Amino acid sequence: MQPLPREYNFVEIERKWQKKWEEMGIYRFDWDDTKRQPFTIDTPPPYPSGEFHMGNVLNWTYFDMVARYRRMRGFNVLFPQGWDCHGLSIEVQVEKAHELRKREVPPDQFRKWCEELVEKYIALMKEGILRLGCSIDWSTEYRTMDPDYWRRTQLSFILLHKKGFMYQGTHPVNWCPRCETAIADAEVDYDKREGTLYYIRFPLEDGGGSLLIATSRPEFIPACVAVAVNPADERFNRCVGKKISVPLVNRLVDVIPDEMVDSAFGTGVVMICTYGDKEDVKTVMRHKLPAIALLTENGRISEVGGKYAGLYINKAREAIVKDLAEAGLLERTERLQQEVGLCDRCKTHVEILERKQWFMRTRSLTERVVETADSVVWYPEYMKTRLTDWARSLDWDWVISRQRVFATPIPVWYCKNCGELILAEESWVPIDPKLENPRNAKCPKCDGAEFVGERDVFDTWMDSSITCAVHAGWPDSPTWRRLFPADVHPSGIDIIRTWAYYLMVRHLALFDETPYKSCLINGMVLGSDGRKMSKSLKNYVAAPEVLAKYGADAARQWAAGGGATGSDIPFRWPDVEYGRRFLVKLWNVSGFAGRLLADYVPGKECVLQPLDKWVLSKAAGLVKTVTDAMEKCQFNIAVEEIRNFTWHTFCDCYVEAVKDRLYRAETYGEPQKQAAQHALYETLYTVLQLLVPVIPHVTEEIYQALYAEAKGCASLQVSPWPERQAWVDEAAEKRGDLIIGLISAVRREKAEKHLSLNTQIKKLAVCAEDKEAADAIKSGSGDIIGACKVENLEVAVGKGVGREVSECPNVRFTAEY
Ligand SMILES: [Zn+2]
Ligand SMILES: [Zn+2]
Secondary structure: OOOOOOOOOHHHHHHHHHHHHHHHOOOOOOOOOOOOOEEEEOOOOOOOOOOOEHHHHHHHHHHHHHHHHHHHOOOEEEOOOEEOOOOHHHHHHHHHHHOOOHHHOOHHHHHHHHHHHHHHHHHHHHHHHHHOOOOOOHHHOEEOOOHHHHHHHHHHHHHHHHOOOEEEEEEEEEEEOOOOEEEOHHHEEEEEEEEEEEEEEEEEOOOOOEEEEEEOOHHHHHHEEEEEEOOOOOOOHHHOOOEEEEOOOOEEEEEEEOOOOOOOOOOOEEEEEOOOOHHHHHHHHHHOOOOOOOEOOOOEEOHHHHHHOOOEHHHHHHHHHHHHHHOOOEEEEEEEEEEEEEEOOOOOEOEEEEEEEEEEOOHHHHHHHHHHHHHOEEEOHHHHHHHHHHHHHOOOOEEOEEOOOOOOEOOEEEEOOOOOEEEOOHHHOOOOOOOOOOOOOOOOOOOOOOEEEOOOEEOHHHHHOOHHHHHHOOOOOOOHHHHOOEOEEEEEHHHHHHHHHHHHHHHHHHHOOOOEOEEEEEOOEEOOOOOEOOHHHOOOOEHHHHHHHHOHHHHHHHHHHOOOOOOOEEOOHHHHHHHHHHHHHHHHHHHHHHHHOOOOOOOOOOOOOHHHHHHHHHHHHHHHHHHHHHHOOOHHHHHHHHHHHHHHHHHHHHHHHHHHHHHOHHHHOHHHHHHHHHHHHHHHHHHHHHHOOOOHHHHHHHHHHHOHHHHOOOOHHHOOOOOOHHHOOHHHHHHHHHHHHHHHHHHHHHHHOOOOOOOOEOEEEEEEOOHHHHHHHHHOHHHHHHHHOEOOEEEEEOOOOOEEEOOEEEEEEEEEO
């Protein structure tokens, strides 16, 4: 046993253990181990954003607590780490940094810039994860931009294509005019904005007046293909079937009946444009109306827009409104609160465009998703509906192609001669069809030998939605099924509709099996003002600042204890400060224990006193409570229970009560002192073990100084999770509660009388109403005398006088000083 230094230098200790653990290799997954049960964590590979924020601290603390707990439970834990590199976010940043658009440089150059930026960002985030002390197996590290990874993405596409899940279609898609790419429903953010509702007069062809239309998007007038009214609306149903003139472009369209028209909104008459919004898309499909492609890919009006061609959308709106006013067709305008869809990467207003795209047939899987979600264990349970509601809300199949550069290529070609689609063979991947021809070099249909490689690339979620299989070793490892499905998929509440959902549909389609057995959800981090933490709200706290100031062990306590699993968690400096104070308390009691245990020989015979049995039994209860909480991923309950026990039951009550016995063996006897040493030693060890998932560093430091030699584990992190049922002793707990209650009451009285705790009590007369209580107090007389500095202790049975012991109202005492 080595003494602990008085000061606790967390920066030094945390860094030291982070390095040592890596050197020891204790977090390596043992791929050859067939004895231990594996436990696989589907760590979501993050987008490298270049910043490790408090939300990440929350995520990774959750992942790591699960990993550390399971490792101690004897599992062979696979805790991998990848990086989800591709995507619009990186491209947008590269475009901004170099002040150009993707098409203005050769794709190779653009890709290289993206890769450089990603590497820089990965380094920063990795530093954060390391500083937080996560027990990741770094030998598993991967990047989705590496050919070895996108080989798997391409293979999964080929397999799904063969199974009929992939198809090309011309279908309206969400389109970001700034990023110039299709995006999925999940990439559209909705925001409330103030807009304008324009009231515009459309003349009827037969000269029988006109209809007034209310629209927030007059710029779509050139793409108007019909005017719709509700057939039940008596104001307008006489017009159904008539022709009406579209202003400015003077084109005649039909007035059609449509039950989906809300008679109460605007004027009850709507123009159907291709495509102003998703409702237009539905109406056009229902009525098989023609489509007019008004917008170009970069958000301008196309040539079909006549005199407005070439204008950006906003400019076109101004021009059209002006022309309508001049023509006397603009009746009036009013303010309108509306919800608009924004590109989640660049916040540009999302439009709807029709363009040939690749789709995955996801809607046909909706019922399977709902069914499978039921078989998954959700922490917390109510999060399940987030996935099922989302799956049911989807109108369209998943558009998986993107018109971008930095992404996994779609492994198909088209025959130049006949247009036949050629799908890459499974053995060809990784392959970039823009750089290589199909390897059989012949069109199966026309024998043509010239091909055009697909220029579109995959949505980045195509890479990250196969992680459960990839982490397990698919497709190379013959035993990957052993590690699949993942035991837990941890996810932020904000990415259930993407990560959790895409994982589910892709693995169901590929393997007809759930990708994960359980799903652990964490909430968002709020600022101290209760709003979502954000730089613009000035409530933002950078994680490196927190880690540098208070260390990982304090920050992790905030993450674990800040709120119930799944709920949003506010960041409050006092929570981290409290975490820090707890570490100091733990360090101090360990230092005290180290000094008092210098001559302790573990395993030597001793006579346990009532309070020794009491604290050991309480520790056993704590083990049970914490184990239950960890099994249910209720981290806040676990950390609160351990901190309360350590601070109050252990430090304030037990240690204070037995100090005298530890210091003065000559009065109490050597076996009695040994007993206190034993209880102190084992209780502290139990606390350290239970704290490992939350507080790995300082517990390791204390373990190495006080326990490593006797306990024999190379690291506390791989010691077996405590099992202490043998210590349970209900009778001892009851007796101990009385003894501790009495000691506390006496100490309280001294404090109230402004007497020092060391003040001698000449006589302490205790009266208990029943014999059992009196006997209990007698059994603890040694520690009562020592802790309260009593010269003469008298214990009697009967209705006593004096001060009541609040914890046990049938006991009273009087003290003579
Ligand atoms: Zn965008
Ligand atoms: Zn051909």
